[in-house]
Amino acid sequence: MSVESPGRYVGGEKNQIIKEDVLKELRERGECTAVRTAFCFPDVYEIGMSNLALQILYKLLNSEDYTSCERVFSPWHDMDRKMRENDIPLYSLETKSPLYEFDVVAFTLGYEMAFANVLQMLELGKIPLKSCDRKETDPIIVCGGPVAYNIEPMSDFFDAVFMGEGEELDLEFIQEIKKYKDGGKKDRQAMLREVAKIEGMYVPSLYEPEYSPEGKFIALHPIDDTVPSKITKRIIKDLDSVLYPTAPVVPNNNIVHDRAYLELFRGCIRGCRFCQAGYITRPVREKSADTLLAQGKEIEHNTGYDELGMLSLSTSDYTELAKLTDGLLCAFDGRHTSLSLPSLRIDNFALDLMEKASSTRKTGLTFAPEAGTQRLRDVINKGINEENILSALRLAFMGGWSTVKLYFMLGLPTETMDDVRGIAELAKKIEDLYYDVAREMGVKPRRPEITVSTSMFIPKPFTAFQWEKQNTMEEFLEKQACLRECLKKVRSVRYIWHGVETSVWEGILARGDRRLNDVILDGYKAGSLFDAWDDNFNYERWMGILASHGLSWEMYARGYECGDVLPWDHISVGVSRNFFLKERERAYREEITPNCREKCSACGANCFKTGVCYETR
């Protein structure tokens, strides 16, 4: 096969699951009674296989008799071409079944830039792209994941959308599909209506949008009163008792994050006002260290990986971190298994832990102050101040570290040029600190490596900044240029920045409405694919197509008024709109909001009756 990395198209990995029932159907053309799901990741194998949600749901959907699950990834350009030329339909890795043969085709959506790839996979899988064109025997196309919370720009292509955590919802949905399959797949519309009755399931075709004559989004109406007007996400209450894949599929070829994972907790206590991930996963629910220790040992044994990653939005906030890491290190003694501990808050404990446990030495320390001045850090509620950063770095430099990565955002609400310059000033202070520490310790300083990385702020749904205006391309570029100029004066700094164009486009998609469906379809037809890969992204083409539909950047990025109905208002993540509004006002007043463990701010997520909301403070 003359395609790049053919290993990504063949499956056959350790711990891959192929159900007997399915094999029987394929061998004898007998009837498979289980609901067959193709779990699709709209990017290449090496990225998809690094995704924990995929591993979890793959295991879950293969855990019961009445359901089976196989994996499908987006074929890279070369394979895409070959498949079209030779009329080979997109197939699953496990049994090489074409996509159209499955009962359910489920996508996990982690980033908007993968939208075009969803269409590619459907088309190559020979499935009608639009929900309204599908027949009774076509698969049911569903999606979940962070991006699914505002699926409006892709609402035409999905039959149903999962709001919340798959482990809580998926089997209930599959049972509904099982009824449909057992009944001979007679009435698709009726089935979708039944699906819409499941709490947390959103069926886009049962709603109609309304726009003002000026082209402003006004509301999304249920087509009749049997359809729920509000869909609230579903979450797992007790993470200790939920299934976790302790024998995940181990790829044969090198993938992006080639390690095993433990999930420490979901949610985040911190409440950074720009952070969608933090809000949509509220409230914080932890796994106990005992559960994690047992799972960690099993995973290490079942995979043979020599690295175990600790996953959560903020490792240091895990309440039993010391117990967990001590236990794991003790269990892995002599087996050279390291722990990867991302987003650790640097203190003595953390430095000691990294020394003992991890492979982070290679990559250095990372900090995410996000903004350059204290004023702006207060605006975004980033509970970290300059003193925290510098005292942590003093410890690190004394311990012999010399590589530091700093992450910032440009274009945050209320940002001024002083805030932008503040980033360079902070970098300069860090550089000075390094030399000071070297002098104090009487050692000859090496040259420190300080990396400053900036991304563009993108206002996201379900955050305190969901109403904000996004910076224009010109504003972004001006800020970037200013920072670059200032950073030239700091000798040991390397500056990395993310493309402005992708951020502008992502900003449109993130807060988009249903009118973008046709834009995305046209963009795909015009050749857009793998937009998350910088050299594939064609900004001019996307903006041209947007304009040809009478839409513009301003309509989506200029922001919303507080009184406006938002395109995603029919979805609830538990955190109330009122709370977001209050947080927005506090942001303008530069007021900090305490984290969930210091004080509950009554965000609304206690409606799920679990987690940090019910801890004794």
Next chain:
Amino acid sequence: MRQDDRAAEMTRQQHLTQYVCRARFARKGALSFIGHLDLMKVFERAIRRAELPILYTQGYNPRPMLVFALPLGVGIDTTGDYVDAAMAVPVNAEEFMAKVNPELPQDLEVLSCISIDEPKRSLMSVVTYAEYEIEAPGITEPALRLFARDEILMEKKNKKGKIVSTDIRPLMVKPFEDSTADKVHVLVSAGSVSNLRPDIFIRAVCIHEGYDPDKASEAVITRTALFGGEYPDIEGIEGLV
């Protein structure tokens, strides 16, 4: 770590007593689509899953001490390759196979194994010849014509990136009698001193004998054996310790 770095590493560690399990393995199907570095990782992880008393390399990033006889290119099946696994205590061959085989992904299998106490030579250094079966429509006739030539110049990039011509004829030892019209079976030089990759051989058949490159790109290549020694006195890898 690169293969030769690892070999060097092993030499450095010779103060450690090593008990080597030398395994002959086969790969096909899905496993043939991965590169050599990936194959090494697949073996490392399988041996870790098998919980054998494997030794680890020293240094910052310790890895199970495995040495492969000869890298296997993407797309090449094998029925006769070798890997040495260095153990801290003696592990008998049956135990090695019984523990490792269930841990290997499908399409990869240990066929046989011998235990060697304290080998004197690195596995890589003993390989001098490899046997390949190349299956493609009508390839045998032009391939045999190629063997009839005295000199076969092939261009390749040297280490500095300059294109140089080398004669590959001395690396082509002989075709075997059992070749059929669509399957040619050959013995060629292999190993760290002089090595002829099967894809280069096929390309030579195309360039010098006019074989269709499209057919060539569909060729199924299987490495069927590795040997040490000096032709015609070649010997199996098992005994070369």
